[in-house]
Amino acid sequence: MKWRYITRWMLDRxxxxxxxxxxxxxxxxxxxxxxxxxxxxxxxxxxxPYVVKQLRPSKRKKERERERFKRETQFLRNIDHPSIPALVDEFMIEGGLYYVMEYVEGDNLEELLFLYDQEYTELEALSMMKQLLSIISSLHQQRIFHTDIRPPNVIICQEKVHLLDFGLAIQVDGDNENEMNHYRQDDYYDFGQMILFLLYSQFHGKRSRKLTWLDELTLHPATVHLLKKLLGISEPYSNMREIEEDLQSAIAFFQGEPS
Known part of the structure; x- marks a missing residue:
């Protein structure tokens, strides 16, 4: 085991x-x-400036990993969305696989939350996640499921949300509704977790293993309803339209709009 990590370190510098x-x-x-x-x-x-991604040299010897990297490249080639960096180029150097994509200048949410201690109000969190939901919705319409929606993969550039890293993305062929629903629920759950990450930015109490977010956060009932369904605490959402409507209802409360 030790030698495996040493070899990987030598190869993956x-x-x-x-x-x-x-x-x-x-x-x-x-x-x-x-x-x-x-x-x-x-x-x-x-x-x-561009971003270049290299498949780790320690991974390229395995056909499964090469195929995963090629599939990620294919996703980026086919996706045309202003909030997803476009594929610019792809090439091989001495057997190594690389692709090039647009550079989005900004900070990812992990950096904003845990490095810069950025705080978000409930309205700010919901409004930001509305942008992310629009990106997810566009992907789902193409039967593409990201399956890795988390703070390091979301970049904020001039208050606009961008989604990165399609290394674990899945595209379902045909109309296999059971398979699509499985991956759909994965993205819904991750989306709910993203909202929680932002909402916890204003929590300054001491975290307790015995308490849940329902105990520690004071949220509007519409937000609680949304999160419970996204996280599978209550009956989960069956489609994107339901999420969009409930998210907008929660936002409308803070904006003083009729829901």
């Missing part, structure tokens, strides 16, 4: 700053995920 990956020069390493290494690069000749 990120490229050094200044390394050229085709016409893209590495400026810094943005992150090391379970399957990929992410770089901020600039294109030679234009200095335009």
């Amino acid at each position: 990120p490229h050094k700053i200044g390394t050229l990956l085709n016409q893209y020069k590495v400026e810094k390493t943005l992150g090391l995920g379970a399957y990929g290494i992410i770089y901020l690069c600039t294109e030679t000749g234009t200095d335009k």
